[in-house]
Amino acid sequence: MIEAASSLICRDIICVILIVNKQQVSIDTWLYVLDEDVIFGRLHEPKNWSKAMVPNEETTSLVLECFCTRGDNIWEMSDDDIARQCVKDLENKLGLVKPGEVVDWKVVRALQAYPVYDLDYAPKIELVKEYLNQFEGLYIVGRGGTHRYNNADHSIEMGLLLGRHLLGYEVDYLAVNTEPDYQEIVSGGEPKRDAYRDEACQSE
Structure with missing residues (x-):
């Protein structure tokens, strides 16, 4: 690892x-x-x-x-x-x-x-994630934590989603900046996570 x-x-x-x-x-x-x-x-x-x-x-x-x-x-x-x-x-x-x-x-x-997304980065990331997932209470987010080319808003969103996750809501705090479309030219039809439309959040 x-x-x-x-x-x-x-x-x-x-x-x-x-x-x-x-x-x-x-x-x-x-x-x-x-x-x-x-x-x-x-x-x-x-x-x-x-x-x-x-x-x-x-x-x-x-x-x-x-x-x-x-x-x-x-x-x-x-x-x-x-x-x-x-x-x-x-x-x-x-x-x-x-x-x-x-x-x-x-x-x-x-x-x-x-x-840097070199040819071998994806399996390395999975190996690191698998190892770190052993530690209860440890959450890795952000550009540096996930080795993902996040913008600042992506990393902020990860943190907000992680907060909801820790409060018991069923949200995937890592499902940020994973869409195949280029984020800055997408208009309308935001993915579910962007609008926080999960059932738990709607029940507030």
Whole structure:
């Protein structure tokens, strides 16, 4: 079991948060960058969720996600160097900002941010789950606990469902983020667990 658990792979991430002196960079919330010559693979603009996420309407912010592995060339870059490279790629390769528009930045590093679904991960997960299920009162949830590519809302939902499970309701707290459809484009017809429509909850 220990060998199976220790061989599960996660990728690390460096997030570069930029303050940009313009009202908006893009109308999209997320943009994926498939150019291997660009240091970041995804960016999002929080202001497109809510204007409350910036100090004033004349500025915006960007979060650039640099996918990496601890010890590789990207991870070993200094915070200043990786921020400068991100700004350079935004200006020169993508043309999303002009020189001088980025007025501040902050770099945040996170280990084991993304579970890697390699060819052998599924049987390893089952082996680990089978072992951990022996321990009464131990519940494994969330992205790190399940080695599942959960969004934050998925992990919160797991926790809420686990709470109901502990109160005696018949809910499967692990049946989250298991649908084959891409979650962010599904509209209507939510699965039963999303609406908490189990009989126990309705009887409250």
